[in-house]
Every structure is written in C-alpha cells, then in structure tokens.
Amino acid sequence: MPSSAPPAGPTDSRTETAPLDGRLSESSLLELRGAEFGFYVHIPFCSVRCGYCDFNTYTAEELGNGVSRGSYADTVLAEIRLARDVLPASTPGVSTVFFGGGTPTLLPAEHLGLILAEIRSEFGLHPDAEVTTEANPESVTPAYLAHLREAGFTRISLGMQSAVPSVLQVLDRVHRPSRALEAVDEARAAGFEHVNLDLIYGTPGETDEDWQRSLDAVIGSGADHVSAYALIVEDGTALARKVSSGRLPAPDDDVLADRYLQADDALATAGFDWYEVSNWSRTEAARCRHNQLYWAGANWWGAGPGAHSHVGGTRWWNVKHPSRYAAALDAGRSPAAGRERLAERDRLTERLMLQVRTRQGLDLSALPEPATWHAEQCVTWGLADRYAVGEGRLVLTQRGRLLADAVVRDLLDKV
Numbered sequence: 001m002p003s004s005a006p007p008a009g010p011t012d013s014r015t016e017t018a019p020l021d022g023r024l025s026e027s028s029l030l031e032l033r034g035a036e037f038g039f040y041v042h043i044p045f046c047s048v049r050c051g052y053c054d055f056n057t058y059t060a061e062e063l064g065n066g067v068s069r070g071s072y073a074d075t076v077l078a079e080i081r082l083a084r085d086v087l088p089a090s091t092p093g094v095s096t097v098f099f100g101g102g103t104p105t106l107l108p109a110e111h112l113g114l115i116l117a118e119i120r121s122e123f124g125l126h127p128d129a130e131v132t133t134e135a136n137p138e139s140v141t142p143a144y145l146a147h148l149r150e151a152g153f154t155r156i157s158l159g160m161q162s163a164v165p166s167v168l169q170v171l172d173r174v175h176r177p178s179r180a181l182e183a184v185d186e187a188r189a190a191g192f193e194h195v196n197l198d199l200i201y202g203t204p205g206e207t208d209e210d211w212q213r214s215l216d217a218v219i220g221s222g223a224d225h226v227s228a229y230a231l232i233v234e235d236g237t238a239l240a241r242k243v244s245s246g247r248l249p250a251p252d253d254d255v256l257a258d259r260y261l262q263a264d265d266a267l268a269t270a271g272f273d274w275y276e277v278s279n280w281s282r283t284e285a286a287r288c289r290h291n292q293l294y295w296a297g298a299n300w301w302g303a304g305p306g307a308h309s310h311v312g313g314t315r316w317w318n319v320k321h322p323s324r325y326a327a328a329l330d331a332g333r334s335p336a337a338g339r340e341r342l343a344e345r346d347r348l349t350e351r352l353m354l355q356v357r358t359r360q361g362l363d364l365s366a367l368p369e370p371a372t373w374h375a376e377q378c379v380t381w382g383l384a385d386r387y388a389v390g391e392g393r394l395v396l397t398q399r400g401r402l403l404a405d406a407v408v409r410d411l412l413d414k415v
Helices: 026-030 069-086 109-123 142-151 165-170 179-190 208-220 238-244 252-267 290-297 322-329 345-356 371-382 386-390 399-400 403-410
Strands: 014-016 039-041 093-103 125-137 156-161 194-201 225-230 273-274 280-281 299-303 309-313 313-316 334-343
Touching: 026 371, 039 109, 069 109, 069 299, 069 322, 093 109, 093 290, 109 125, 109 142, 125 290, 142 179, 156 179, 156 208, 165 208, 179 194, 179 208, 194 208, 194 252, 208 252, 225 252, 252 273, 252 280, 252 399, 290 345, 345 403, 371 386, 371 403, 399 403
Parallel strands: 039 093, 039 299, 093 125, 125 156, 156 194, 194 225
Antiparallel strands: 014 334, 225 280, 273 280, 299 309, 309 313, 313 334
16 A cells, blocks of 8 residues: 655665754745645554554554544644644645555544545645545445545545455455455445555465456456555564464565566456556556655655655654654644655655656656666666667566566666
8 A cells, every 4th residue: 555655775865853843944845836745644543453564553452542533633633734834825735635544444434524624724625636545445334435425535445455365364354355346336336536456466375366366356346446566574563473483484576476477467458557566557547646746756744643744855754653643733843753854866766766666667868878878778688668768768668567676776876
C-alpha cells in the first residue's frame, strides 16, 4: 500500500530540530506556488496486526490508555489547522488526498468525512480532486461506503492480498477470500469512480496455481487498478521471527521474479497497463494520482502519527505514537519529531530512484553525459526501451523492471 515516507538511501541533507510552531523557510514556501499539492492522512489503528507488517500501526491492546479512536479525528483536525497556519494563503488547492494506515475504515465514515471537510475548508479541493482511502475488505459495508462517497471520496484501495485461504492464513489476514471481491461490487454500487485491489506475491507455501487464482480473481472483479508487491520479510515482524526460527522459508528471489512476470503477462492480456513497476491500471484515469505526486517529488502534508511531509525540499516526520502526537497538538505544538532540508544531490537521487520505476520514465536531458551513455548500454542489455532512450527518456522493459534496483544503483554511479 501506498506510504507517506520517502525512499531510503544515502543522504547529504541536513537534519535539524523541527520548530515548535512548524514554520518553514521562505525558500521552501516559494516552491509551493503553482505546484501540485496533496494531503496524506495516517490512521494508525488495526483490529489485528498482520505478521508481515512493519507500518506505524497499533491494535487496541498495543495502544494502552490515553488514546481513543473516538477522539482521533479531532486531533487530526488540529494538525490540518496547524498546516493552514504554516502554509501561505497562496498554497494551491489540494489535488489529491490519501487516507492510509493502518485501517482508516476502522473509524466511523462520518469521522473520515469530517477530516476531508476540514481539508476542503482550510485549503480547498480541486474540482476533480482524487480522494482515496485504504480499507480492509471486512471493515466496510454498503452503508459505510455510501457515506464515504457522499462525503466526497472518489477512490478506494482494498487490501485483498490473495484469493487463497492458506495464503491469507500465513499472512495473518482475517477476511474471507471472496470478501474483497464483494467489497469491489459494493464500492461500485456506492458510486466510487475507481477501485484498487492490493496483492502480495511470494508468500511461503504459495504455488504458481495459487498466484494465478488470485490474478484471475482480480481480473474478473470490477477493479480498474491493481497493485502487486513482492513479500518482504521486515525485521521485527512476526513473519521475520518465523523465518529466522525456520518455521517458514524465506521468499525465494527467483520465485518472486517468476511471480512478477506471471502477473505482468496476465494483467497485460486482460487490458491492464503498467505505469509503475508494482502498479497496473485499465485506463490512464484509473492511475493513482496521489502516488504519482510522490513519484514526481511534488509537495504534500502528511497528518497523523509517523506521517512524513515534503514541501519545497524540506521533509519532516511526526512522532510515531498516537499519545505523543495528540499531546503535542493539545499543547499547541507541531507534532514533528525532526526534519531535514534536502540537498540538491539528494533531491536528484530520489527523483531518479522513483522516476526510473515509472512508465513515463526518467528525463535524461538534465543528467550528465555518462548517465545517457549508461541508458544506451541498458538498451543493449535489454533493460531499457530503445525508442524511449532515443527520445531522451529512460523507460524500463519488462526485464528491466525485474532489475530496477540494479539499474538505479548503476545509474547513480554516473550522476
């Protein structure tokens, strides 16, 4: 699922203490003028913790006393008002809003609607703004989805992960395999313009047939967008403990590559086009514009515990625990834990890392000549599209997408 965090990597940027009032430099604010601006809202609550997840989320037992789902929306409203105080009146209207988590739909639909209404009131929404929420299939009902649609949500991203019961069990997912498909139909009936299904491949014990079964289910649904991610064993998770103890095998790199090719071929045959290494859509309109904002290095404010923000080359991140987050805002302070002013080299590095993964590709015209030579070499290796490179853009072939990290690493050595 999409995240508000930037890509990890080496940095020359300067880390500093975030001001208590959240103020930003004039140079950063200047970059907002005429630029696209989005909002990310983090909802940190989950009913259960999936064994593979290392996101900043909490079950009721993990939260302890002093944090209430019932009052959480009010706390987020306070950060939106802080953002209004920090950002200039010339800040462009919000073009994308993304509610992520966690499971945003564990909050009442009315609360999500209040948060969206506050963003609209303080900043204004573009007439064609994309408004997305993530959801677990079991956390929504037809009535709930209708409330969201009435509040202005246009897109929903459902965490399906697999259509196979045994795979869902390994992932600690609690919904029925068919529930995600039912939720797609309910979202369409409620009037959602676009519906995404998230899949994970490479789960221990998953077979080629299991993966094909999941792909067939997604293709046969009414979803017009698919995100498919290789399973990553993150340190500190329950899955990592099972792998390290030998109870489960680690994902195999060759199997992951085969699964990706299987997905790309099946989705392409069914009319889905890739537009980022892990994302496919039936139409250009179905692409996730909020994620495209991240990949373009644009500006967004991330509200909620642990959320990251970026405005004009300044990036900051909020304290992680909901109780500390609420305490800061209750005291009239910014909840930021720290921030950094990105050096030009780091902004270039992040833009390169992200844009190489997209269908639009990387603009080579602003890079030094060795980078262009390397792009031409990628063509001879079958990793980059010959015609795109000839037009000044590095666009990966299917084989290149399998080796995207290596392409990026070698390219960074040339800039």
